[in-house]
Amino acid sequence: MSSDLPEFSAEFCARLREAFQRTGYHVDGVLAALGGQAHAALGRNEPEPARRASEDLAELGTLIRLFLLAGTEPEPAVRAALHPAGVAEALEAGLLRRARDGLRAALDLRPHGANDASWWVLSDLDSEQAGAPAPVDHVLGVGHASLSLVRATTRRPVGSLLDLGTGNGVQALHATQHAERVTATDVSARALALAGANLRLNGVRGELLHGEWFAPVARRRFDQVVCNPPFVVGPPRVDYIYRDSGLAGDDASALVVRQLPGFLAEGGIGQLLASWLHVEGQDWADRVHRWLPPNTDAWFVQRDVADPVLYVGTWLRDAGIEPRSPEGRAKAGVWLDWFAEHDVAGVGFGFVTLRRTDGAPTVVCEDLRQAYDDPLGAEAGGWLDRIDWLRDHEHDLPSATFVVPDSVVLERIDEPGDEGWSTVIRRLHRTDGPGWRHELDELAAALLAGCRGALPLSDLLGLLAAAHDQPVDELTATALPVVTELVRHGMLLPAEWSAA
Known part of the structure; x- marks a missing residue:
């Protein structure tokens, strides 16, 4: 586990926010300063064009090199760029660390935006940036899965929203745009510390609760629940809290699907990412259908099915483990043995939309593997409206x-x-x-x-x-x-x- 938790006071966050706004260290400012080509290259993990573009950007260039390029910057330049936030409080909070020739970022801090909104998101440095293996409580940045859930979430106004397993809090940030009250939970104290820092850094409010699964919100109901659970399937182990549940196979996804509807208010909806096993001789739709509690509308959208061998290799590399190394071969062997013992032919991945209903429930499981541009969240809301209409007109x-x-x-x-x-x-x-x-x-x-x-x-x-x-x-x-x-x-x- 990571030893020290980051401590970002509201006052420090307000000063950082002022510094970032002053220097243009936000989504639009960074894009405009770097230019489209260098910005796109940075998104592909090709840093050199961005480094060159940053050289003539004064204080904004310092922040880009410090936080986006994981570089070492002279302390006077960092002090000027962070003003009115101080270097000493940035070191004490855990945002910066001293290096031989200056200062380096101790956390990943980057602009993040969607539609007309712009935020800053703190997370842990990856193993390459940190120069050391990531600890078990590593808090991931805004990755592909997070962005997928952002786009798959319905954004209709609601009173209360629960972000189950919030991680760095990015889902909670997005939720503040359409929910009056946001509650975020996580089993990781470090994740909650960073999620809280992100809420304060962006000047928004949310309730943060520590605990496993739904335990922190027992006997409560929400108008909407979103969840990006630790959905990696395989043997029951926990290498990283953000992706491994300690439950075997697809039991983590099954647990959330089974329990989530009980925490929804009348008319409330739940939306999550999930994985499910494709077992020889079984229909995946039958498998996920068995997870559902009674009186639940459900839309399972399968976006991909991974071959078990490719799946294991992908997640080994995600952990920074070379599959050809002795450690990689040993872990791959245990993983593949588990798949073989359970007749796993593939691993499905996709989105799930759930809603409690008093009528005969509608359950649809379908493939959606083609590319598309529009966010799925609006479609999920429309799907619920349409099945309501069909239920009302079933006999006429x-x-x-x-x-x-x-x-x-x-x-x-x-x-x-x-x-x-x-x-x-x-x-x-x-x-x-x-x-x-x-x-x-x-x-x-x-x-x-x-x-x-x-x-x-x-x-x-x-x-x-x-x-x-x-x-x-x-x-x-x-x-x-x-x-x-x-x-x-x-x-x-x-x-x-x-x-x-």
Whole structure:
């Protein structure tokens, strides 16, 4: 464990914030100063362009080299750049450390932004920056998983939000934009210390509680819960608190999915990252479905499935362990043996949205492996709205009137034949959100062409049945599941929504 916890007082954080605003050490300022190419190179872990660009940036350049490039800077230059915060209090707080030729960062401190918001996020230096192996309570920076959850979180206004396993507190920072009250928990005292420092550094408030899983908030309810749990699957061990739960396999994800709905207020939603095993002879959807408590709407979105061998190698390198080293080979052997003993064929990863319901729950497990640009959080909120509507209209769906949104297009693939071109594939494509695609037959395409908000679905099916000499009952029975799926994916909407 790390011995000393960082101690950032509110007064020190206010002075740091003033220094960063004065020098332009924020998202927009750093981007403008470095330029697009050097900034992009820095994001790829190519520091030299940023170092060169920083040489003519005076105090901002000092902060960029100190915190973003992990360099050593002369103490007078650091003192000037941090003013009105003092070097002595920065050393005492654990932000800086002395080096042979000056001062170095003892923590990672970098601007972070989304939409119109800009913050600063403290975390631990990685092993390369620190020059030593990371301790078990290492607090990770804002990585790919954190950003994925940020984008997958619904941002509708709520009264109370719980950030379970807050880590450096980045989810809590984002939550302050749409939640009146934010509570953050973690089993790591170091994580809570840094999360608290980040809240104070950015001038926002939040409740911080120490403890395992949901224990710190027992018997409480929240309008929203977000969670980036230690979801790495494999043998029950803890190399790093931020990624390892000490539970075997995918039990950590199962625990959160199983318990989270009990901490939701009426109408509240939970959103988390999760991993699940793909076991030989089993459907992953059946596996995660068994995790759910009763009366819970659930949307499991699988973003990737990793091969066990690649999975082990990836997480060994994440820990700074070379797979070819004796330590790497030993740990890989234990990990792969565990996968083999449990018939693991792959490891799935994705997002989960949960909501308590008094009606018959809707549970959907689906793959979403294509690239998309829009944040999934807005789509998750829309998905919940659409399944509510479907539940309310379960018995009178044929009487509803629908429209095809402007964002949905029909693609056709034709092939040549003796009588000219003939359509072999009709694919409905939603051009926004996650970019859902559905292949349709000729009758389904004709049905959607009539969904213009004028006639109810039953009339359209009657006309289509007559035109194609089909029994209307059979055509209706075939069409309703297709319509339901298209509504869930936002590719067909109730006409009253577009009118509103």
